[in-house]
Amino acid sequence: MAAPTLVSHPHVVKQADYCGGKASIDDTRVRVMNVVFLHKQGKNEAQILEAYPDLNRAQVYAALTYYYDHVEEIEAELRADEGAAACYEQERSRDLSRRSSQ
Numbered sequence: 001m002a003a004p005t006l007v008s009h010p011h012v013v014k015q016a017d018y019c020g021g022k023a024s025i026d027d028t029r030v031r032v033m034n035v036v037f038l039h040k041q042g043k044n045e046a047q048i049l050e051a052y053p054d055l056n057r058a059q060v061y062a063a064l065t066y067y068y069d070h071v072e073e074i075e076a077e078l079r080a081d082e083g084a085a086a087c088y089e090q091e092r093s094r095d096l097s098r099r100s101s102q
Contacts, residue, residue: 009069011062022077023066025059028052033077035063037088051092 012032014023023032030052038048048060067074 009062009066011059012066023063023070023074025055025063028054028059030055030059030063031077032063032066033074033081034088034091035060036067036074037078039064039067051088 011026012023013026014021018024019029019031024030025032025035035048035052035055038051043051045057045060049055049057052060
C-alpha cells in the first residue's frame with residue numbers, strides 16, 4: 001500500500017487506496033466526515049477529541065477547515081452514508097472494546 005499523500009490541507013490525506021478515497025486525517029484512518037458528523041451534532045472540540053482520542057486539536061480543526069473548503073464533497077459523503085450514526089457507534093464500540101482488551 002502506498003503511503004498517503006497530503007492534499008492542500010495539513011493533516012488531511014486523500015488517496016484512492018486509503019479510507020476508500022475519502023478525505024481522512026493523517027495516519028489515523030479517521031475520516032473528515034466522521035469529525036464533521038460530530039460537529040454537526042453540536043459536539044465541541046473536547047467532545048470530538050474524547051470520541052477520537054488519537055486526534056489532536058490541530059487535526060480536528062484541519063478536518064473542519066477541509067469541510068468548510070469542500071462542503072459539497074463532504075455533504076455528499078454524509079448523504080451517501082445515511083448510516084453514519086450507526087457506523088460511528090459501531091466504530092466507537094469496536095475501538096473501546098479493542099482498547100479495553102489491550
